[in-house]
Amino acid sequence: MDEHTASVERMSRLWAPWRIEYIRHAREMECVLCTAPARDDDESALVLHRGRWNFVMMNAFPYSPGHLMVAPYQHTADLNSITTEEGVEHQDMVKLGVALLTHIGKPDGFNIGLNLGRVAGAGFDQHLHTHIVPRWLGDTNFMPVLSNTRVMSESLPSMYRRLRDALEHLSDASAGT
Numbered sequence: 001m002d003e004h005t006a007s008v009e010r011m012s013r014l015w016a017p018w019r020i021e022y023i024r025h026a027r028e029m030e031c032v033l034c035t036a037p038a039r040d041d042d043e044s045a046l047v048l049h050r051g052r053w054n055f056v057m058m059n060a061f062p063y064s065p066g067h068l069m070v071a072p073y074q075h076t077a078d079l080n081s082i083t084t085e086e087g088v089e090h091q092d093m094v095k096l097g098v099a100l101l102t103h104i105g106k107p108d109g110f111n112i113g114l115n116l117g118r119v120a121g122a123g124f125d126q127h128l129h130t131h132i133v134p135r136w137l138g139d140t141n142f143m144p145v146l147s148n149t150r151v152m153s154e155s156l157p158s159m160y161r162r163l164r165d166a167l168e169h170l171s172d173a174s175a176g177t
């Protein structure tokens, strides 16, 4: 073993405990609302639209078909750390999400909301996000909507493409006026 290889071996032994801790930490810290917009491929990340401070993505475990989430890029669970500008854009994206879902499916209504804390039903409580859940008359008798995963009638990729088409359609329409 030459000196270089030996020193690499020593280094990797030295660094192994740190790396294991790091990997464990990174895994615990993994946050879909941070990792999804960080990816290059919006379609596989289910990211529909990106703004300056917020983005819209599909929920991979939807409560109803078309369940969207609006989130700030900022990893925070604290509502007070959202600036006015971020909040205004966040609200605009909620409106956009409603417009997209109305365009593709004409739901009878929506549940829109923010669950703060696990006790309030937030499946993921470390990164603020607003749910947009389209509802249809008779889709459910009660409100398992924010606590249950339902069987989907349409695949996520196909729903994603319909939403992206709707996004293009709506931006063409607003550009054309």
Ligand SMILES: [Zn+2]
Residues within 6 Å of the ligand: 031, 032, 033, 034, 035, 074, 075, 076, 126, 127
């Ligand atoms: Zn996050």
